[in-house]
Amino acid sequence: xxxxxxxxxxxxxxxxxxxxxxxxxxxxxxxxxxxxxxxxxxxxxxxxxxxxxxxxxxxxxxxxxxxxxxxxxxxxxxxxxxxxxxxxxxxxxxxxxxxxxxxxxxxxxxxxxxxxxxxxxxxxxxxxxxxxxxxxxxxxxxxx
Amino acid sequence: xxxxxxxxxxxxxxxxxxxxxxxxxxxxxxxxxxxxxxxxxxxxxxxxxxxxxxxxxxxxxxxxxxxxxxxxxxxxxxxxxxxxxxxxx
Amino acid sequence: xxxxxxxxxxxxxxxxxxxxxxxxxxxxxxxxxxxxxxxxxxxxxxxxxxxxxxxxxxxxxxxxxxxxxxxxxxxxxxxxxxxxxxxxxxxxxxxxxxxxxxxxxxxxxxxxxxxxxxxxxxxxxxxxxxxxxxxxxxxxxxxxxxxxxxxxxxxxxxxxxxxxx
Numbered sequence: 001x002x003x004x005x006x007x008x009x010x011x012x013x014x015x016x017x018x019x020x021x022x023x024x025x026x027x028x029x030x031x032x033x034x035x036x037x038x039x040x041x042x043x044x045x046x047x048x049x050x051x052x053x054x055x056x057x058x059x060x061x062x063x064x065x066x067x068x069x070x071x072x073x074x075x076x077x078x079x080x081x082x083x084x085x086x087x088x089x090x091x092x093x094x095x096x097x098x099x100x101x102x103x104x105x106x107x108x109x110x111x112x113x114x115x116x117x118x119x120x121x122x123x124x125x126x127x128x129x130x131x132x133x134x135x136x137x138x139x140x141x142x143x144x
Numbered sequence: 145x146x147x148x149x150x151x152x153x154x155x156x157x158x159x160x161x162x163x164x165x166x167x168x169x170x171x172x173x174x175x176x177x178x179x180x181x182x183x184x185x186x187x188x189x190x191x192x193x194x195x196x197x198x199x200x201x202x203x204x205x206x207x208x209x210x211x212x213x214x215x216x217x218x219x220x221x222x223x224x225x226x227x228x229x230x231x232x233x
Numbered sequence: 234x235x236x237x238x239x240x241x242x243x244x245x246x247x248x249x250x251x252x253x254x255x256x257x258x259x260x261x262x263x264x265x266x267x268x269x270x271x272x273x274x275x276x277x278x279x280x281x282x283x284x285x286x287x288x289x290x291x292x293x294x295x296x297x298x299x300x301x302x303x304x305x306x307x308x309x310x311x312x313x314x315x316x317x318x319x320x321x322x323x324x325x326x327x328x329x330x331x332x333x334x335x336x337x338x339x340x341x342x343x344x345x346x347x348x349x350x351x352x353x354x355x356x357x358x359x360x361x362x363x364x365x366x367x368x369x370x371x372x373x374x375x376x377x378x379x380x381x382x383x384x385x386x387x388x389x390x391x392x393x394x395x396x397x398x
Contacts, residue, residue: 012149015194019156021311022190026160028318029183030167035176036370037327038167039356040314042183046160047351048311050190053153057193060146061202071205071256072193075212079186082216084350084357086182089223091370092359094175096227101327202259209257 007063014056022049034101035094043087051076154194161187178222185215243284247273285339292395299391306352306387313354317373328374332367332381335389341396342367348388355380 025045032038054072061069164187168180189208196204254269255261277284290296317325332349336342346357346367354372371380 008146012145015149015153015197016156018190019153021315022187023156023160024315024318026163026183026187028314029179030163031318033324034327035173035179036356037325037372038176038179039370040354040372041318042179042186043350043356044307044311044314045318046183046186048307050186050193053190053193057197060197064200065202069202071202071259074253074256075189075209078209078212078216079189080351081347082212083186084347086216086219086223087350087356088346089220089227090175090179090182091356093178093223093226094173095359095368097173097175099173099175 004063007059011056011060011063014052014059018049018052018054018056020049021045021052025049035099036091036101039087039091039094043083047079047083050079150194150197154191154198157187157190157194161191174226178219178226182215182219185211185219189215243277246277246284250276290395295391296395299388299395302387302391303348303352310352310354314372317354325373326375328371328377330369330371330374330377330380332369332384334365334367335385336393336396338396341392345389345392348392349384352388355384 022045025041025047028041028045029038032041054076058069058072161184164180164184168177168184171177171180189211192204192208192211196202196208251269251273254272255265258265258269334342334345336345349355349357349367349369356370356372357367359368369380374380
């Protein structure tokens with residue numbers, strides 16, 4: 001009996017941890033200042049959050065239904081493999097499109113070479129000058 | 145207790161989805177919106193799994209896996225389009 | 234090459250495919266098993282041209298330790314990033330870092346980039362096609378040299394040991 005109580009605790013803990021991690025990941029995406037910082041929330045927080053929730057589902061169904069249920073592992077593994085790939089591609093797209101980054105960013109990304117992205121039909125926006133003009137600064141502050 | 149945990153988790157995921165939608169609406173550039181969409185996919189998988197737990201059924205498992213795969217492929221496709229102007233070369 | 238080798242060019246891939254199929258259909262019935270075996274043999278044969286020859290795992294034990302360490306680091310990374318997100322006041326100091334790569338194999342670089350993205354405060358953003366450097370965006374950059382050194386000792390050296398000796 002105590003075993004089931006313990007399992008219930010584990011499942012509840014996993015569920016809440018998953019929810020909190022997903023929430024924090026999305027919160028990071030909402031509140032950070034520039035695109036590259038926003039990228040950090042979903043790639044880490046949300047991925048682990050859903051991993052926790054899938055684990056909880058796995059344990060729960062293994063307890064209440066006959067047999068062992070490990071199909072959730074499939075989704076978990078898939079997400080853990082694809083999330084970094086998505087993050088990488090999004091970051092590369094951001095670099096390619098010359099998205100702005102906050103002024104306190106240290107170091108600057110090098111210009112992507114043609115061989116890194118290939119010749120596309122989508123026009124690349126021109127690279128903005130690093131010291132922004134007054135109007136740009138105002139817009140930047142508005143944009144957060 | 146399980147019910148309470150489930151409710152808390154559901155509330156957090158729904159709040160996360162709301163924030164994603166806010167970013168989707170506000171996002172100044174295309175990659176921001178793309179990131180928001182991708183996160184919406186992942187969060188909706190969580191929502192579906194929680195629904196399965198709530199209803200005590202595994203019927204929705206396939207839906208979750210389909211969303212995971214389609215979400216990844218579509219995000220990749222849009223990224224590739226933005227990067228190279230072509231999806232299949 | 235023996236006939237078995239021709240029928241099963243990549244045994245590991247076939248095994249993984251079989252397991253995925255059985256998990257997807259959620260049954261161990263003989264019919265599903267047979268279908269799974271057929272798929273596991275057919276798919277690698279059909280897609281053989283798309284696969285580059287993969288490097289062999291030389292030290293399985295090191296691989297296990299590496300996976301455990303990465304899982305632990307994912308947890309730690311999430312707590313750190315959560316702290317950065319939730320903490321009011323001091324804003325994080327982001328930065329771009331060029332990380333010079335030691336490893337050369339495509340698979341190893343991919344694994345390294347994925348690991349970097351999943352672990353503390355870093356997202357890999359661009360790989361030079363000549364495989365010389367990896368551009369990393371750091372959420373809270375403290376010391377660039379220390380970060381490069383940490384990645385080198387924690388992730389790259391084990392990976393190099395596992396796959397490239």
